[in-house]
Amino acid sequence: MSDTAPPPGFIPTQRTRVRRHPERAHYDRDTVFAILDAALLCHIGYVIDGRPYVTPTLFWREGERLYWHGSSASRMLRSQAAGIPVCVTVSHIDGLILARSAFRHSMNYRAVMAFGTASIVTDPRHKEAGFNAFIERLYPGRTGLMRDILPQELKATTLISMEIEEASAKIRAGGPLDLEADYGAECWAGMIPIAQRLGAPIPDPIAPPRTAPGPEIGHFAEGAALDQVLLAVARRVSPS
Amino acid sequence: MSDTAPPPGFIPTQRTRVRRHPERAHYDRDTVFAILDAALLCHIGYVIDGRPYVTPTLFWREGERLYWHGSSASRMLRSQAAGIPVCVTVSHIDGLILARSAFRHSMNYRAVMAFGTASIVTDPRHKEAGFNAFIERLYPGRTGLMRDILPQELKATTLISMEIEEASAKIRAGGPLDLEADYGAECWAGMIPIAQRLGAPIPDPIAPPRTAPGPEIGHFAEGAALDQVLLAVARRVSPS
Numbered sequence: 001m002s003d004t005a006p007p008p009g010f011i012p013t014q015r016t017r018v019r020r021h022p023e024r025a026h027y028d029r030d031t032v033f034a035i036l037d038a039a040l041l042c043h044i045g046y047v048i049d050g051r052p053y054v055t056p057t058l059f060w061r062e063g064e065r066l067y068w069h070g071s072s073a074s075r076m077l078r079s080q081a082a083g084i085p086v087c088v089t090v091s092h093i094d095g096l097i098l099a100r101s102a103f104r105h106s107m108n109y110r111a112v113m114a115f116g117t118a119s120i121v122t123d124p125r126h127k128e129a130g131f132n133a134f135i136e137r138l139y140p141g142r143t144g145l146m147r148d149i150l151p152q153e154l155k156a157t158t159l160i161s162m163e164i165e166e167a168s169a170k171i172r173a174g175g176p177l178d179l180e181a182d183y184g185a186e187c188w189a190g191m192i193p194i195a196q197r198l199g200a201p202i203p204d205p206i207a208p209p210r211t212a213p214g215p216e217i218g219h220f221a222e223g224a225a226l227d228q229v230l231l232a233v234a235r236r237v238s239p240s
Numbered sequence: 241m242s243d244t245a246p247p248p249g250f251i252p253t254q255r256t257r258v259r260r261h262p263e264r265a266h267y268d269r270d271t272v273f274a275i276l277d278a279a280l281l282c283h284i285g286y287v288i289d290g291r292p293y294v295t296p297t298l299f300w301r302e303g304e305r306l307y308w309h310g311s312s313a314s315r316m317l318r319s320q321a322a323g324i325p326v327c328v329t330v331s332h333i334d335g336l337i338l339a340r341s342a343f344r345h346s347m348n349y350r351a352v353m354a355f356g357t358a359s360i361v362t363d364p365r366h367k368e369a370g371f372n373a374f375i376e377r378l379y380p381g382r383t384g385l386m387r388d389i390l391p392q393e394l395k396a397t398t399l400i401s402m403e404i405e406e407a408s409a410k411i412r413a414g415g416p417l418d419l420e421a422d423y424g425a426e427c428w429a430g431m432i433p434i435a436q437r438l439g440a441p442i443p444d445p446i447a448p449p450r451t452a453p454g455p456e457i458g459h460f461a462e463g464a465a466l467d468q469v470l471l472a473v474a475r476r477v478s479p480s
Contacts, residue, residue, distance in 0.1 A: 053255075103393040191441070199435065
């Protein structure tokens with residue numbers, strides 16, 4: 001641990017303290033980061049003219065910072081060099097909860113809400129490094145198989161980043177929580193698991209690839225759960 | 241078609257017109273509703289004190305209206321009987337796109353952004369019908385196997401609804417779109433499919449159910465894709 005290591009937990013604030021089902025709340029970095037690193041997609045919330053917008057987009061984490069490609073917030077960000085407040089939400093559905101009363105039906109999930117100020121990465125070298133880092137984060141070694149990013153490509157895309165200022169996680173796991181009085185109900189009760197699973201790779205139909213899938217994508221194995229693959233490769237590349 | 245049938249398409253507005261990759265945009269109700277009905281989870285964006293919040297929650301659609309259970313927006317809504325502006329975003333990840341240049345890596349997805357004014361459903365009968373409709377939407381016939389919702393349960397939960405005022409869908413499908421100049425790259429290129437798949441049901445570990453899984457949950461078959469199951473059952477129950 002260096003002197004500059006962040007504290008192990010985020011401090012719950014007015015914005016991040018979980019009020020509904022507080023027993024499901026987690027504020028420690030390990031839990032928050034594991035939920036973020038297991039995901040490919042986040043939902044970015046921002047405000048334009050007082051109205052809310054939510055854009056889904058690919059993202060990745062480096063330490064205390066989240067990165068994503070240009071979204072519709074980019075237009076707004078271009079005129080706001082100081083950045084804009086955003087809420088980045090990441091969620092995984094883990095199962096359907098079938099209870100013995102309508103009221104207690106639910107789902108198992110893992111979710112993080114992270115708040116901060118998003119701004120555009122303007123330095124071209126930082127930007128190029130960012131895009132390559134995303135490829136390497138998913139497919140370690142793959143950028144070495146491809147040409148460099150062209151200047152016009154770099155120009156055509158926006159890279160946005162946000163330091164996580166506040167965050168909380170919320171997790172529901174386990175089975176239904178029925179009232180004992182309902183145990184006699186004549187219906188099945190339990191959990192139906194849900195996971196994002198990978199299928200068999202489909203080669204480019206326009207231009208068939210010259211090689212078979214290489215080791216840099218071998219961990220995206222058919223049938224594997226995406227969240228586990230992403231978490232494992234994130235820990236391998238950047239064990240924070 | 242009755243005189244009151246909505247037009248087949250949403251009118252693109254300043255808020256909903258897709259600017260990045262407009263060729264991926266869809267504004268017709270069939271496409272928008274199919275993406276909504278194939279999902280269990282949405283991300284609700286709202287504004288408190290000028291700042292954005294994004295909450296993931298279970299939702300369902302009835303005609304032009306979306307419903308969801310209480311979220312952290314509820315506190316705010318309780319003091320705003322007229323409702324608050326929200327953005328409801330739904331997204332499906334369908335695959336990873338592996339291109340022959342870093343810049344053209346992407347993902348296949350289906351997403352909807354729907355805008356409207358969210359308000360609390362206060363009428364207890366409407367509220368009770370809403371909760372039961374959600375169970376029936378997922379598991380047709382299941383409410384008949386359970387006791388009625390208790391008054392205190394109804395009181396403990398908030399039901400929120402929003403009429404869709406504006407909406408747009410965005411879809412990316414197919415394989416990578418590489419530059420011809422890159423076809424010679426010595427790396428695999430194509431698409432790795434991703435789908436939310438169901439696992440084998442796990443009986444309640446606290447109180448083992450008295451019956452096997454019934455026909456009302458038979459469509460949640462092990463290995464099936466959740467989006468297809470949800471879409472099929474939505475069309476069976478409410479073929480709109």
